[in-house]
Amino acid sequence: MTEWKLPMPSELSDKLQQETIKNLQRFSKGMDLVYRPREPQLGQTPKELIHKKNKSSLYRYGHAADRRHAVPVFMVPNLGISRPYIFDLYPGSSFIEYMVQQGFDFYLLDWGVFGDEDNGLTFDECVTQILPVMVRKLLRASKARQVTVLGYCMGAPLGACYAALYPEAVKNFVNMAGPIDFKQAGLFTTWLDQRHFDIDKLVDAFGSMPSDMVRVGFKMLKPTMDLTTFTNLWWNLWDDSYVEGFLALNKWANEFTPFPGEFFRQWVKEFYQQNKLVRGELVLGGRSVDLSNIRCPLLVVGAKQDNITPPQCARALMDATSGSDKEYVELPGGHISLIAGRGARRNVWPKVSGWIGQRSQEA
Amino acid sequence: MSDGFMNQDLLSMWKRSMDQGMEAWQKLAGQQQAPDISQFWRPMFGQSLDVWTQILKQGMSSPDVLAHWKKFLDDSVEGWSKVLEQAMGTDGFAAAMGKFLDQYMNTVGPVRKSLQSSNEEFLRTMNLPSRKQITDLASQVVSLEARLEALEERIEDLVDSISLLETFVKRATNP
Missing domain, CATH: 1.20.5 (Single alpha-helices involved in coiled-coils or other helix-helix interfaces)
Structure with a gap:
């Protein structure tokens, strides 16, 4: 028979007292959140605007005195979907702040929020017109000859196309959770299949991919996410640091941005439906995009529980490129937890900064 | 027979009946690729049973029932999430x-x-002015900006070339 051990009365009363206090704190802080909502302070790492092209801005972070590495880092995030302040959430929980502290001359491309006037912008123009200008401005500002391109999410295929077309400017390439083999892109591959999803009809009807539809698409990937998020918030309401992180991340997670129509058409058709990038059939600016042109050192970071870019989808870049210095790491967490949160700070950022740091001496 | 064995027997009996039930439902529905609902129920019940068995074995050293309830809730939500993901991943x-x-x-x-x-x-x-007219105007501003930028680029390149030339001239005149 199982032996029943009754807790000591003093122990029981201590536990009950702790639990009661925690619940009172949850209640009072919950009321505070509802009746006195506060705006989280985001993106506080010092930055300077280097260049602006239409809606897109290139920012340089940190101070000159802190920069120790010769090769600047150019971060290319996703275009559309969400805003890039996830990379600089708040002090102590900011990827950019971390990279600046590690001595990198760090640049971020903020694609901006596109309006109806930009509906004609294509993926092609982003790679062959915006990225080259931004890199030129960056190299001029940093007085370097080459750059480490760090692509996150959709920024990775954008950056990979750039690196394949202009390999002379790229010293290192890092793919963080960026889709490369779109046949392995999970639910999106199934949903955007050309047998079911008529991209032409959608873009012709709306002109762009509206932010509300982007929201629905991403929420559908994990329908229970909101429930989990709010249960966890309630559970941790007594903890001020958790609430601070929640407010920042929640603001970001609910601020969706639209895609320019033609960009989205090309993105869905040529990447998700025809998988042209990994098959070597993609043509941008009249030139064929051959990923084997990427011969520089390559780091691919996949996230084990990523449902937007499953690890094998990002990993495909390892086989497609032709350099000899290549490394693939698969870290715990999902798509977002690669770039934000405690796990990212512990597992991902040191790995990425260490890898880039070792390869940031100019030849 | 100890309680542990009894729990194990009950669990296997329950799992067996779940499997058979699912099989029967799938046959009835005539669907080859029906979402596997047992993937939701199995982990949920399996894990919660494990948790409660552990608690009973260790004795109620903690009155933190809420923590156990939270774990149970997380497991159930995760289970639902898996089942939904499976259903939404189908061609249908x-x-x-x-x-x-x-x-x-x-x-x-x-x-x-x-x-x-x-x-x-x-x-x-x-x-x-209509929305279309404003959009057209904005497009014109964008293309004007692009032209200016191209000009700026060319001027910058020229300045660079001149300064490079100056350096060469200085070096040549003061070896």
């Missing part, structure tokens, strides 16, 4: 979603177009 779901989107666009598309044209008509009557 993608086809249904595509059909829905198609119908939505068939309805919304013409409505949007007629609304736009009537709005434009109204704004023209009121002698006010």
Whole structure:
């Protein structure tokens, strides 16, 4: 028979007292959140605007005195979907702040929020017109000859196309959770299949991919996410640091941005439906995009529980490129937890900064 | 027989009955690729049973029932999430979603177009600029900016070439 051990009365009363206090704190802080909502302070790492092209801005972070590495880092995030302040959430929980502290001359491309006037912008123009200008401005500002391109999410295929077309400017390439083999892109591959999803009809009807539809698409990937998020918030309401992180991340997670129509058409058709990038059939600016042109050192970071870019989808870049210095790491967490949160700070950022740091001496 | 064995027997009996039930339902529905609902129930019940068995074995050293309830809730939500993901990953779901989107666009598309044209008509009557006119103007500003940028680039390149030339001249005159 199982032996029943009754807790000591003093122990029981201590536990009950702790639990009661925690619940009172949850209640009072919950009321505070509802009746006195506060705006989280985001993106506080010092930055300077280097260049602006239409809606897109290139920012340089940190101070000159802190920069120790010769090769600047150019971060290319996703275009559309969400805003890039996830990379600089708040002090102590900011990827950019971390990279600046590690001595990198760090640049971020903020694609901006596109309006109806930009509906004609294509993926092609982003790679062959915006990225080259931004890199030129960056190299001029940093007085370097080459750059480490760090692509996150959709920024990775954008950056990979750039690196394949202009390999002379790229010293290192890092793919963080960026889709490369779109046949392995999970639910999106199934949903955007050309047998079911008529991209032409959608873009012709709306002109762009509206932010509300982007929201629905991403929420559908994990329908229970909101429930989990709010249960966890309630559970941790007594903890001020958790609430601070929640407010920042929640603001970001609910601020969706639209895609320019033609960009989205090309993105869905040529990447998700025809998988042209990994098959070597993609043509941008009249030139064929051959990923084997990427011969520089390559780091691919996949996230084990990523449902937007499953690890094998990002990993495909390892086989497609032709350099000899290549490394693939698969870290715990999902798509977002690669770039934000405690796990990212512990597992991902040191790995990425260490890898880039070792390869940031100019030849 | 100890309680541990009894729990194990009960659990296997329950799992067996779940499997058989699922098989029967799948046959009845005649679907080869029906979402595996047992993937939801199995981990949920299995894990919660494990948790409670552990608690009973260790004795109730903690009155933290809420923590156990939270774990149970997390497991159930995760279970639901898995089952939904499996259902939404099927071709049938993608086809249904595509059909829905198609119908939505068939309805919304013409409505949007007629609304736009009537709005434009109204704004023209009121002698006010329409959204399309403002968008066109913004597009012109964007292309103007691009031209300016190209000019700026060329000037910067020229300045660079001149300074490079200056350096060469200085070196040549003062070896």
